Amino acid sequence: MTPGDLLSLTPAGLYCPAGDFFIDPLRPSPRALITHAHSDHARAGHGEVLATRETLDLMAIRHGPGFARVVQPIEPREKLVLGPIEVSFHPAGHVLGSCQIRLSGKRGTWIVSGDYKREADPTCAPFEAVPCDVFISEATFGLPVFSRWRARVEIEKLLASAQLFPERAHLVGAYSLGKAQRVMAMLRAAGYARPIYIHGAMEKITDYYIKAGVELGEIRKTAEADRATLGGEIVICPPSALQDAWSRKFPDPVLAFASGWMRVRGRARQRGVELPLVISDHADWDALTQTIRETGCSRLLVTHGEADALVHWARGDGLEAEPLRLAGYGDEGETALAENV
């Protein structure tokens, strides 16, 4: 980034000097625009927070109601004026409430993608491609080995396993915010009609999804005492619980993990996963390159993840491209091995 750009890189994260606000700041900041409620993007302790209604609600669930001094809910596509800058939020298809943030000023239009995906997800609004001059894209899965996501096929794999091993409990590690609910909704879409059991850590967020109108069917909290009787059931839990003593009380559990990282066998093996499910809430390589082209941007800045390959590809595609070294992101869970929700 160069002086005079709409956004600049500061130790606290992306800052817009003209509008005097941060986007997804890593440190407490006077005014923060938040793309979505994952903890690496949505921290507590800011003065003023602008985000979608769902993101604000989810932040309150996770951090407590006093997570910011002032909150301002923003409707998707609503135009805000912050100083000389016009700002709007556009669905990112990542998790409930997730949005890209569009900034428009005299020197062009920028989009900060936040985290996004293009695959169908029954639990949130689909990604919306918005034209821009500069696109700041995530690249969590910015390598061409991460391509052809087909979550539906992975759900079928889970169901086939449940059918083959009807007396074993299938424990599915999935991030508590977004992934877990998406897996539940996709199980329903695939015709799975039994109650779905969840780990206590994801109860509040799942309740919120249900209140927000996402159809998840019968969801049951897993009581500690019940674990030994849950043979034949599907249980969704935070990934960290798979390796806990908690998981060992289930009858001969099948340890499944729903994550884009499961695309690579070594990653699955490292974690002791027995049934890797390649289900990601991030764009795969195909979606990243498709989206970059659809925005029509002439300049690409690549944030968290595997920036080098995407920058190489974009330059080959005739774009000005550079990695944006932002320490501190890396999606909750998808890079961090333990999740502390």
Add this chain to the structure above:
Amino acid sequence: MNAFARLLDRLGFEPSRTNKLRLMTEFFRETADPDRGYALAALTGTLSFRHAKSGLVRALIAERVDPVLFALSYDFVGDLSETAALLWPAPNESIGVGGEINPPEPTLSEIVHALGDSSKSDLPGKLARWLDALDETGRWALLKLITGSLRIGVSARLAKTAVAGLGGKTANEIEEVWHGLAPPYLDLFAWMEGREDRPDPSDPAPFCLAMLAHAITEADFEGLDPAEFIAEWKWDGVRVQAVSGQDHQGVRATRLFSRTGEDISAAFPDLIESLEQIRASGFALDGELLILREGRTQSFNVLQQRLNRKTVSARLIAEFPAHIRAYDLLRLDGEDLRSLPFAERRRRLESFVAAGASPRLDLSPVVAFGTWAELAKARLEPDQFGAGADAQAIEGVMLKRADSIYTPGRPKGLWHKWKRDPFRIDAVLMYAQRGHGKRSSLYSDYTFGVWREEDGARRLVPVGKAYFGFTDAELAQIDRYVRAHTINRFGPVHEVGHDESQGLVLEIAFEGLNRSSRHKSGVAMRFPRVARIRWDKPAGEADSLETLSALIKSGV
């Protein structure tokens, strides 16, 4: 292949022995022959899939993927086969979910056979086509198999235990017969599923259950593509299976089986002796038992002299030299060929027969044709289509799908027999008898005759017996005719008036004609039936025995 790949993938992550067994048993239950047999061969290390070095994989992927993106990916994944599998730009998938038609996924057996045939130079092309048609897991497994770097933690013993689980048997029971088995283990799975007896490993020349054809008529040809079929003559002999093999001591056994698996070796010592001379450690072939004299194929009539005999005299052997005209090769030198496509088995049969150079064994030729009309013509006039003088021993054509694997029983849509139109003569109704079952009240069984000169006068001589095969209305008509024209009763048999001036002409269709000393006429029809009632034809104009005898001379 994708299904086997999914099994391998899952086995690699599954730590428990019991659960590995469950996964494999389920796979063997759900997967058809011969693919599951080749899967078993891969799991037990019986068959090497190792045909490529990692350099080939690198070269293939380098042609398709940007080198920087490949290097970054490989660095991240850490495994060449897996990186290549994930990076492979499959044409069917890159467009996404939609209307495009995926290229057909290669089956495991297709891959095994192609690897067996491949020279080094065409391997890259084949491999690339397979990778195009497989999914990520399928590509990974294929690359792992052919570079010999698959590690899934399954022993041969465990794989056999999983197969044993199909039939409630133990791994030890399989081990006892294992040395006598070969991929794709059709007999092993048939045993596990209770369809066949336990394979006898000590039998060096076992019978293979025969694959049979369906009869076909002109109407069935609609919708069949001539290009997908191979045609052969249908010989008017007896279908047999010739099997030869060696036991553990190297003692050779050669046997001749009937189509149903009856050992008929004892009646054909001349043939057995000749087959024993063929230099091969073992073989099993399907063919037609025929009599050849001076290179000419004799009619069924001639062959009959050697059938249904327990033993055979030297004179009979000399007079009726037995011969096999081969049309399929099921086993060769320990390799079970039944899962190969027919075209490929046929290719191997051709070289086998050529190399065998046995005077008692030759090859049933292929009948070349481009359209069904052409084949219909060949079927009617085999002599004009390459059969020459052997035409007399041809009763039609066989149609076999070029891609058909040898499937015991009578599988639909693979093999068809298209017989020549049966012969027809006009004969006169002489006697009638009540039928059986629902026809017991009607005169539906008929004896008919043709004219013969006898002491200067023409008399009808009976030549056969048949029942009427048409509608109930026609049956009722003929029944009325019989009642009205009965001139004599012999118990249940009514004699119907028949001479120059009166009589009912029946058009009789039949498959062939044999000389017969048991019949007054000296001929016996094979499979006669009443094709039509010739109300229009005067009895005097029916055919004569001379006409019939001429058919014998012409080799019917």
